[in-house]
Amino acid sequence: MSEETKNPITEKIESTKGGHFYKEIMKDFRIKESLHGCLNCGTCVANCPAAAFYDYSPREVCQMIIEGDEETIEEYMKGKIWNCAQCYSCKYRCPKENSAADIVMAMREIAVREGLAAEALAGYTRIAKLVLTRGNQLAPDMLSPDAFPDWGPRMIELSSKKMEMREELFEGFPGMNVVDRAWAAEDYTIYEMQKIWEESGALEKVGTVFPFLVDIVQEDMEDKAEEMEAKIQEKKEKLEASKK
Amino acid sequence: MKTVLVIGGGVTGLKAASELAGMGYNVSLVEKEDYLGGQVVKHKYYKLAPDLRPAGDVIDPVIKAVESNSNIKVHKHSRVVAVSGNAPEFKAKIKNSKGESEETFGAIVVATGFEHFDPIVKQEYGYGRFKDVVTNSEVEEMLNPNGPTKGELKRPSDGKVPKKIAIFQCVGSRDKQVGNPYCCRVGCVVSTKQAIEIKEKCPDSEVYVYYMDMRMFGRGWEELYGKAMEDYEVIFTRGRGAEVTLKNQQLSLRAEETVMNRPIQHSVDMIILAAGIAAGDGTIDAAKVLGIKQNDYGFLAPKDDFLSPNESSKAGIYIAGADKGPLDIENCIVEGAAVAAKVASNLKN
Numbered sequence: 001m002s003e004e005t006k007n008p009i010t011e012k013i014e015s016t017k018g019g020h021f022y023k024e025i026m027k028d029f030r031i032k033e034s035l036h037g038c039l040n041c042g043t044c045v046a047n048c049p050a051a052a053f054y055d056y057s058p059r060e061v062c063q064m065i066i067e068g069d070e071e072t073i074e075e076y077m078k079g080k081i082w083n084c085a086q087c088y089s090c091k092y093r094c095p096k097e098n099s100a101a102d103i104v105m106a107m108r109e110i111a112v113r114e115g116l117a118a119e120a121l122a123g124y125t126r127i128a129k130l131v132l133t134r135g136n137q138l139a140p141d142m143l144s145p146d147a148f149p150d151w152g153p154r155m156i157e158l159s160s161k162k163m164e165m166r167e168e169l170f171e172g173f174p175g176m177n178v179v180d181r182a183w184a185a186e187d188y189t190i191y192e193m194q195k196i197w198e199e200s201g202a203l204e205k206v207g208t209v210f211p212f213l214v215d216i217v218q219e220d221m222e223d224k225a226e227e228m229e230a231k232i233q234e235k236k237e238k239l240e241a242s243k244k
Numbered sequence: 245m246k247t248v249l250v251i252g253g254g255v256t257g258l259k260a261a262s263e264l265a266g267m268g269y270n271v272s273l274v275e276k277e278d279y280l281g282g283q284v285v286k287h288k289y290y291k292l293a294p295d296l297r298p299a300g301d302v303i304d305p306v307i308k309a310v311e312s313n314s315n316i317k318v319h320k321h322s323r324v325v326a327v328s329g330n331a332p333e334f335k336a337k338i339k340n341s342k343g344e345s346e347e348t349f350g351a352i353v354v355a356t357g358f359e360h361f362d363p364i365v366k367q368e369y370g371y372g373r374f375k376d377v378v379t380n381s382e383v384e385e386m387l388n389p390n391g392p393t394k395g396e397l398k399r400p401s402d403g404k405v406p407k408k409i410a411i412f413q414c415v416g417s418r419d420k421q422v423g424n425p426y427c428c429r430v431g432c433v434v435s436t437k438q439a440i441e442i443k444e445k446c447p448d449s450e451v452y453v454y455y456m457d458m459r460m461f462g463r464g465w466e467e468l469y470g471k472a473m474e475d476y477e478v479i480f481t482r483g484r485g486a487e488v489t490l491k492n493q494q495l496s497l498r499a500e501e502t503v504m505n506r507p508i509q510h511s512v513d514m515i516i517l518a519a520g521i522a523a524g525d526g527t528i529d530a531a532k533v534l535g536i537k538q539n540d541y542g543f544l545a546p547k548d549d550f551l552s553p554n555e556s557s558k559a560g561i562y563i564a565g566a567d568k569g570p571l572d573i574e575n576c577i578v579e580g581a582a583v584a585a586k587v588a589s590n591l592k593n
Contacts, residue, residue, distance in 0.1 A: 036420075039418065039456055039484075040456070040502055041414075041456040041483065041484035041502070042482075042483040042484055042486070042499060042500025042501070042502040042507075043484050043486045043500075044500075045500035045502075045507050046483070046484075046485075046486030046487060046498040046499045046500045046507050046508075047486050047487060047498065048507070051500075051507050052507055057500075057505065059500065059502070060505075092421075093368065093421070093486060093487075094421070095414075095418060095419040095420055095421055095425075095484070096420055097420045097421065
């Protein structure tokens with residue numbers, strides 16, 4: 001026997017409702033419109049494509065919010081809510097007109113803000129990095145045989161000829177002849193985009209999930225800064241001149 | 245002696261008419277169909293819960309009491325199209341295929357009843373698309389020896405006896421999506437009764453009831469539920485039927501076993517939808533013609549739910565039975581008698 005025998009029955013002595021995360025969630029206007037009590041009928045789960053394959057249940061999401069236990073909410077924000085596919089089947093079938101999908105959406109935003117999403121979103125690091133440094137989120141390079149074990153020989157063969165195919169397909173569009181990103185945006189455009197992220201505070205938010213990506217972006221910006229700022233100056237002068 | 249107009253020839257209207265006639269009043273009973281007995285006769289209800297007593301045992305004497313009473317004038321195939329005046333003198337126009345007639349009445353009893361919910365609105369259940377998805381009233385007709393299948397339970401698609409049958413509870417009840425958030429009050433007991441009848445008829449069959457809560461509040465209902473589980477091995481699964489599709493030419497339903505926390509797919513031969521209760525056309529028409537108040541769902545609203553349950557929002561116009569909301573036959577008869585007493589005592593004063 002271990003040093004302490006755990007009581008298998010959960011004893012409810014004090015209310016666990018009303019913690020910080022619960023309060024943050026209830027502040028969101030979507031919750032009021034998305035939860036009107038729950039009949040526990042299971043219609044949402046029966047229709048839910050995520051529930052069919054993952055450890056996720058829209059009914060549990062509703063019940064969890066109704067119960068409001070802080071620990072459970074935290075656990076959900078770190079894990080289960082990220083399994084929802086946001087298809088909204090639950091909303092359109094629920095006899096109480098609840099919407100677990102909307103609750104999940106609100107919870108995801110709060111999870112990002114509160115720094116609970118890092119582990120659940122770790123799988124998206126490549127995509128996030130690509131967006132932040134290249135301006136688009138997918139690249140032909142991501143579609144490689146090692147990422148898709150179900151590919152047959154033809155797909156593997158085609159995937160080895162990505163560059164040739166793109167060159168043929170996009171003849172005369174040099175920006176498209178890349179495979180490490182969907183298309184090549186100009187350095188200047190990327191710098192502009194990064195600047196917007198930095199100034200609007202979006203980059204800071206990304207930092208709550210992917211802190212190291214912020215460094216990468218900032219380094220990227222620093223490398224280009226001198227050249228780009230000169231270009232901005234040049235453009236400004238041109239604009240001024242055209243006005244006169 | 246004043247004459248009373250009773251609108252509706254279902255159990256409630258019939259009971260009210262015969263009670264009033266028994267107290268010496270003249271009664272005009274107006275029924276839109278060409279038969280008496282309302283939904284019980286229309287859908288050939290076979291047996292009544294919880295005693296599995298033939299419906300005819302109950303409805304036939306009620307009809308006979310009206311037809312054999314010379315104080316009651318029955319207008320079949322007729323509708324009340326206009327009413328003027330105030331209590332205790334109403335002028336009502338009664339219209340039938342032959343023409344219109346106007347009569348004067350001292351009081352009006354509205355007993356226009358309900359209609360079964362039409363599940364075609366719940367398109368995810370496939371009613372109207374899949375032949376073997378049927379309603380509970382269609383099953384009632386099937387089980388009745390005087391019905392279209394002469395009492396045989398047969399799949400509409402191929403006429404074969406179904407081996408696996410699922411019953412969906414709460415179709416068009418407790419459902420905001422179709423605007424009926426109320427409970428139909430009879431679906432649970434009717435489904436349990438039908439499950440037993442099916443098991444008696446075909447002991448080899450498997451009957452599954454997909455439910456949210458079993459609301460067995462009536463006389464002997466809970467006992468019937470126990471009997472279905474213990475003696476007939478009907479399987480009750482806690483989880484509402486969510487969707488019906490066709491898979492390899494067989495019906496496949498989706499639901500969640502909410503006790504086990506798992507979504508399931510289940511292949512069955514036939515699905516019975518326990519369609520709920522909605523305010524009928526007759527009730528909505530009557531409310532319009534008489535100018536009496538309805539509730540949010542189209543049912544008639546009593547003046548005071550507790551203190552004057554059988555009086556409408558207008559003096560001299562009384563309401564009773566399933567036009568006020570879902571009600572079982574047993575209580576409809578009680579309502580019919582209650583409204584008769586109220587009318588009689590008010591007319592005397």
